[in-house]
Amino acid sequence: MSANLKAYNIFDLRELALKRVPRGVFEFMDRGTEDEVSLRNNRAVFDRMRFRTRTFVDVSKRNQDTTIFGVRHKMPLVIAPTGTAGLLWYEGELALARAARAAGIPFTLATGSMTAMERVADEAGGELWFQLYLWPDRSFSHELVERAKAAGYKALFVTVDGVSAGNREYNIRNGFTIPFTFSTRNVVDMVTHPRWLLGVMLRYLVTTGMPMYANYPAAAKAKLTAGPMGRSSLRTDAINWGDLDALRKIWPHKLIVKGILDPQDAATAVDHGAEGICVSNHGGRNLDGVVSPIEVLPEIVDAVGKRATVFADSGFRRGTDVVKALALGAHAVMIGRSTLYGVAAGGEAGAARALEIYREEISRVLALLGCCGIADLGPQYLQFADPHLRPATLPRPGPRPVAGTKAVA
Numbered sequence: 001m002s003a004n005l006k007a008y009n010i011f012d013l014r015e016l017a018l019k020r021v022p023r024g025v026f027e028f029m030d031r032g033t034e035d036e037v038s039l040r041n042n043r044a045v046f047d048r049m050r051f052r053t054r055t056f057v058d059v060s061k062r063n064q065d066t067t068i069f070g071v072r073h074k075m076p077l078v079i080a081p082t083g084t085a086g087l088l089w090y091e092g093e094l095a096l097a098r099a100a101r102a103a104g105i106p107f108t109l110a111t112g113s114m115t116a117m118e119r120v121a122d123e124a125g126g127e128l129w130f131q132l133y134l135w136p137d138r139s140f141s142h143e144l145v146e147r148a149k150a151a152g153y154k155a156l157f158v159t160v161d162g163v164s165a166g167n168r169e170y171n172i173r174n175g176f177t178i179p180f181t182f183s184t185r186n187v188v189d190m191v192t193h194p195r196w197l198l199g200v201m202l203r204y205l206v207t208t209g210m211p212m213y214a215n216y217p218a219a220a221k222a223k224l225t226a227g228p229m230g231r232s233s234l235r236t237d238a239i240n241w242g243d244l245d246a247l248r249k250i251w252p253h254k255l256i257v258k259g260i261l262d263p264q265d266a267a268t269a270v271d272h273g274a275e276g277i278c279v280s281n282h283g284g285r286n287l288d289g290v291v292s293p294i295e296v297l298p299e300i301v302d303a304v305g306k307r308a309t310v311f312a313d314s315g316f317r318r319g320t321d322v323v324k325a326l327a328l329g330a331h332a333v334m335i336g337r338s339t340l341y342g343v344a345a346g347g348e349a350g351a352a353r354a355l356e357i358y359r360e361e362i363s364r365v366l367a368l369l370g371c372c373g374i375a376d377l378g379p380q381y382l383q384f385a386d387p388h389l390r391p392a393t394l395p396r397p398g399p400r401p402v403a404g405t406k407a408v409a
């Protein structure tokens, strides 16, 4: 077990993170929005699906290799973009990217990271993807695209579910802002978490200064005033499909739209040149009461699964969750908080532990299901306590298409 972390599952890592980082930072990472209905449903939805197992299957040579966009990876997982990961651990984005590389999976760097994209590319390497927000001044966003291209990022995730920032009241209550502003409440919070204060905040202060969004172009930084985290004034509520066309023109590699929950939107995005769809409700952090990605995944897979790579995220904490989404037709799963808990608990070793937990859990689930590999998963392994989740076409003939092969282009 890495780093002597006493963590047997992702929830244990969450407990370790809770002890280590100030409450304000922890809540920013952990919580949802408003009454957290979607946050809870993202977990509850997995309980409404049961496995159907097969037996007398030789699963001794099972593996989790997953081909995404023609590249073979070691697990069906991708680390999702999470802004301000660098607040959980000193240069937390580097820690996450290194852990992803060691585990043989892609890492997605968020626009709002505290480590510049060029440094992550130089110092961590591996299969790197970049996440983009569309800002009111599109030239800021396009500047980031050019930098991501130059730095060697292989895929661009444009996030479209945050056109207005979620209503995260706890951030206001906790007085948590970026750039940082000090209040009695958050100073007490920091002082009572000395490992974080010394290992993260003071380390930044004596090296690069107050942690900031490192990727923001200078002009965007100048416009930034301290606001509650998650309420960046730079998000835009005026986007249209022409924005996707514009990105398609300037981005030569894989283009994925993140935050899709409607099959028609998924189909339109693919018509406009997207090669991937990330079915996501932003981990329950933006619109409270919105459906869980799992509840719409079958429809979206039916709409675009043969011509695009379908990712799913939001609420995944167990290998069983991952296998359920793959059996519903997702080609890979993106994880946000799971590796954040790890990095907050123990930096790169903590993130590595989170991935190791998933690897062990997924392997065990495959064995117990009687399934040899990711490409063999399908709805025949599921029983739907909730008929709504039942895919339209059941059972699907033969093995499902593998992401990145010609079948899904």
Ligand SMILES: Cc1cc2nc3c(=O)[nH]c(=O)nc-3n(C[C@H](O)[C@H](O)[C@H](O)COP(=O)(O)O)c2cc1C
Pocket (backbone or CB within 6 Å): 028, 029, 030, 080, 081, 082, 083, 084, 110, 111, 112, 131, 159, 258, 280, 281, 282, 283, 284, 285, 313, 314, 315, 316, 334, 335, 336, 337, 338, 340
């Ligand atoms: C602390 C935090 C910051 C996030 N920042 C971003 C971001 O900057 N861009 C983005 O597209 N998604 C962001 N997300 C959403 C994740 O990419 C992902 O959709 C979500 O975390 C998945 O749910 P999970 O945390 O339950 O795994 C963030 C999530 C968290 C928890």
